[in-house]
Amino acid sequence: MTREREPVSPPVALTIAGSDSGGGAGVQADLKAMTAHGVFGTAVVTATTAQNTRGVEDVHAVPADHVASQYDAVIEDFDVGAVKTGMLATAPIVETAAGLLARCPAPVVVDPVMVAASGDRLLSPAAEDAYEGLIERATLVTPNADEAAVLVDDPVETPADAAAAGRELVARGAGAALVKGGHLDEDGETVVDTLVIGDAGGDERGDADAAEADAAGGTEPTVVRFENPRVATDATHGSGCALSSAIAARLARGEPLREAVGSAVGEMGSAIRRGYDVGEGPGAVNPTAFDGGM
Template sequence: MRPPQPDARPVALTIAGSDSGGGAGIQADLSTFAAHDVFGTSAITAVTAQHTRGVESAHVLPREAVAAQIDAVVDDFAVGAAKTGMLAETAIVSLVADRAADATFPVVVDPVMVATSGDRLLDRDAEAAYEELLAEATVVTPNADEATVLTDVEITGVDRAVEAGRRLLETGVDAALVKGGHVPGETITDVLVADPDAVETHDATGTTGEGAGELVDGAIVATFEHERVDTEATHGSGCTLSAAIAARLARGDDLVDAVGGATDFVAEAIAHHYGVGQGPGAVNPQFDRRSVE
């Protein structure tokens, strides 16, 4: 009989909602962690009934249940990084902000605020609570609509994304990745704006090559450009991106490299999307395990 051979690997935590259709939320996060050879743990904030066509209903878990999940994971596992997704309501946003303040690992915040239709998913109080969370976070990853909610800056291109990123830094977050997928054009440009002192903490100032950050007017600015894939199968793309960043941080990547690698990963996950369901489909974090370097 062969002796046991434990597989030691980094650990990441996702704090998000469950997607019964499997394309987004906790399910997409855990699949993305696995694709990066990272052990995934979770704290579920809400149970949704959804599929590739949309959300049918959602049940938010009690604050105490979410807190118990987070505390159980952090108490037992050496968490290397965490990410947030759907936090559902003010009480849970505030809870996660409190736990992030005590965290000894990077926290990636995907501010799930605006639906694909453009409708807001949180009330004003919950949006204000996000400012508390951002003050404790390593990087926030809003799409163009969410960045506008958070900063009042309409994202029409790279310059406006940089402006929004700078405003987000004023909340105390170390870095902001303003995603360009909702901005029309043949290419998608994601813009990272980071506090130089915070980036030094994560050793990202040594990054070189395409996508490497440059110091511009007191902030590190890096852009990541990809050809737009001709598909509407982007369900789960935001979850997958933030999970990929967290996984790479858990593995020890510096901040700029983690973001650059994650944007490359999502571009491929969209190009090789799952053709499932009666809607457009969902991104595929398992497109090629060999793609993770």
């Protein structure tokens, strides 16, 4: 047995999000999903939460200047290939994140975590309003239907509404928007996730996507529907965190945006079917069930 070191040098991704004491969502889920994709995960903790599979009992936000200090410590030492944001908790933290990421050359995936799967509110109203600056910096924003409705101030009840919301988010500056369809009822058996890719996303989309936009005159966003069978379960705690982290990990590995989104969305069924049956609540998705394309 050799005693020589055999180090590996994986791509690096960063999550800026809250901690889930129950382990099913937040930074804990993000790091598991990144590891499953062969990516080294680093973390900036924005808040600690007292929560479990049954719900959120308390949230304690970290001071915004400490969020900035954590971010600087990571960026100064690691070659970060992609960043994702999750729960940001307060307006000062949202504004701090937007300012920090304005100087970040890596792709940024913004998961606007506003409501937990349990229905608990995780973001203050002032912080919701502060999201405009962060959306402008996003390579991709990944709201569910409820979050998209808050962001665009319009109901999102159908896949057509989701496409309209995605277009609006792109018009507001996001490179692309993935409006998740888990809360929409297409036919009771199918989940429709809607990806809207703006013309400004060019290089990150890959040649096929850029050609599609050029064929349309370079002005209309590209709309892509991903349809997958609905898994009959309410154990979806951490699903948004795992999905956005999987996309960020794939972007850190150099995958084009459309490919990264399509692959991560396709893998979510496995993460949900093989979810963790732990705790007394519905349970959580299994970020390690992603095959990661490895």
